[in-house]
Amino acid sequence: MSAFVRAARFVGDLDDEFYADELQRDAWNEASAVGFQSLLWIGLIAGSVLPFTGVTGAWVALGIYLALITVSFVVLAYSRARGIDMYTSQELRRVRIGLAAVLLVLSGGGAMIRLLAHYGGGDLGSLWIGAAGGAALGFAAAIVGVKMHQRRQREAELAAEKAELQGFDEAD
Template sequence: MTAFLKAARVVADLDDDFYQDERQREVWNEASAVGFQSFQWTALVAGAVLPWIAGRGGAMVAIGILAAWFVLAMVTIAYARARDVDVYATMKTLRPRSIFAVTLYLAGVAGIYIELADPFRYDGATWAGMVVGALVGGGAAATVLMWVRRRDRRREAEEAARDAADV
């Protein structure tokens, strides 16, 4: 067991007698999922709204909220991966809720940026650099996304071939 999994067991108190009862454990897992999703949506809405309604101070708080949201989401995904579960293997990424979550996140980032960076004072060269950076970054993100999808298709094909060979 890795240090990460050992730490997760301690943090979540997974060795408690509470988890011995199968129904209790399953209900608690569902309740934890509801709690995590509630936190996620609350954090995204707060992170998206605060910079726009509370100005510079709200933008600073939004940075902390969105950073905590990101770290907790990554810990959740990392724990699943450490237990050999790939959340992206069966999940559809372009669902309405995913698009809405990304939209909220980007609204928060845009609000933070506008409040803290004051882009209205930028000169033309700075704007040109931002456009080029966005194009290069978008191209890199698209390339990585295509690579990940290709890798997933290859894994599925290999798994299907193994299943066919086993029959």
């Protein structure tokens, strides 16, 4: 077991005897998923609105944005460490994921634009140059993400085929 999984198990208190009862564990896992998704949506909405309240709101939105990203990556990393790759086990082209992505861009982008406009001395020309550069980097990151998703999906399909073929060989 990796240090990350051990640390995650400690943070989640996953070795508590509460988890020994399967029904309790399943109900708690579902409740935790609902709580995580609620926190994510509340954070995305708040983070999208806060930059409109001024520089302080933009800083708070940026903090919310970074916290949501960190927690999301911890969830993805833990599930992957446990053998579940969310990118290969569910359809990502859904309305809710698109809406979340829009809110994420509004949150992070709105905060950065507000802060750059405030601390950049009001020079919006350089702000838009920076925004264009950021958009190009974001687009490149999206392309890399899609390619990685496609690769993981192919690898999962190949692993499933290999396991199926091994099952046939063992049956003979």
